[in-house]
Amino acid sequence: MAEAKRDTEANIMTPDDLLSGSSLTTKELQQNWREVKRNDRPVRLLFEIPSSRIVEQALSKYVVYQVVVMRSGSFDSRRVSVERRYSDFSRFHHQLLQEFGEELEEVLLPRKLLTGNFNPDNIQERRLALQDYLAKLYSTRCVRHSHHFPAFFTEPEQRRGHSLIRAGQFRAAVEQLQTVLEIQEKLLPWQKPTLVVPTLAALAVGHRDLDDPEQAFGCAHKALPPVRRYGLKQYRAALLELLVDLGYQLGRPVAQMQEELTALRDAERGEACCRSLKELVIQEFL
Template sequence: MQWTWRHRIHFGQCQYVSSGCGNNEGPEIVTEALENLALDDEPDTRLGQGTLSFDEAPGVHSHTGAHIRSWANVPRGNTGQGLATPADLTNSEIMTKPVVKFEVVSARTVNQNNEKKHVAYTVMVRKDGIQPDPNPAVIERRYSDFLELYESLRREFPSLMTRVTFPKKVLLGNFTPSVISERTAGFEALLQHVITEEKLRESSCLASFLHGREQCEARQWMEAQRYDQAVPLLENSFRLLNKVHTDRHPAVMLTLCRLVACCSADPMTTSAERFADLALRRYEAVSDADLLQFYVPLLQLCVRLWWSLGRDKRPLEARLEDLKRRGIKVDGCPTLLDALMAMDKT
């Protein structure tokens, strides 16, 4: 594997980056540095303004939420000066379809009392077009998570997985930089293959891998009425799913509804209006019956939110009246939050 400064992988306080291209000097220099680097149990994984923090008290704060927050201010590449303006772009560049990319951007060893020592990999998910994605999503997974995804896909879709290789288990040396680098390349190749095949992309095992853990934890925080802890998990899941699927995909819309409900229930969150506006626009073209059950509660939530913000709520009220005239139940409906939590319990 050749090395450049485009793909960052962090080991301890040193930063090394790998990619599929580079000059002739890169591999030797970086490989030697990696082999001479001793990994601590808790290496420093700082990048720019972001710091991964996993030392908050259990049950008080979300470790996963802290991880996601820590990457919120990390520079995402050149998104300002030096980029082409619309007038500078050719027609072919404008029509270029954004590409979803999975990139392992950090690795850390975990050696906690209640877990077997392992390496945790942070995967950044971007959808780059003409310009870099300004809002990537991040998830943290271990080798066993990637292995479960690979084996599940091979069982369910053997013909689509014949050309995919997966890093083998090793008895010794799981924590060496060379093994971590090899696994990183294999994980990225697996995810890039999966995302290009529609059946694999829509599979339940990929959904579980990408957001099952975060969605489960978010629902637990919702039940505990700790909406401040649920919001970052749901926003990250929404951004991730929105890159992988279409705008009105059921998983995307359901996560967006959860996000709107939690933002509205958390007095410290200022994003409720922004996500509520987005949900209303997307619902205009939704026909999925399972999703439509949340449309009236969403409208009613937005009526209250618009009133509290001093916005004109009459168009929303008119929409509710129109639904009522068409025989759709409007009065006595549960709140959006209650409707979502009731669905989660079934």
């Protein structure tokens, strides 16, 4: 199998190879060029709304739609999903219209139904229409680069995760925040790397309180580069402090991080945020 794969890869030619490959037939040139193009496809976001369900509560009844987010390409087989109501889509659309107005003239939210909201045929029609709506939004550059875009897919779950941390329910919080992180990572090509910082910080706190220092160290260490690059001072000091503490516990080299933390404290002369990472996480999304 490995040898066959190497043989296949060896037969795929670059554009430069194709230009110099005059000995190849037209059919062979076309086949190789298709392979080059297939392997050089840009990464895109894909949205699917495969199902819905009716929720009945004491004073209300509504439909929620399962929204699956994935990135094109075989390298991303993980399908992550959240649930949203039509009212969530409506609120999202209103926010976008307020900011972008004319740029969304051709992107229409499926109309609100006055009757028949729970009719199976109407639910099916709306499910497909909302799926198409998300695809059109993504194709609009200003939308996919806006802060509203990731917020629609993650903010409710992120708020819930932080609330669970404040309540001391760390295992449930970690499960919730892991879903948030996976969606945010799919969105990163169109968002600043700082998007994942609050989530990684919260996961680091959750894992630490679950007595899982290895995972906590990994999350904090992953958050540090974008924090350094974009100058998030309060996170930088708090992350370094946590990493030094966990590093000693895990037997990792921490001298460089300790020097960085000391230099940061000295340079700021008390202006840097002295709150712990847990304090920052608890106060996030209040």
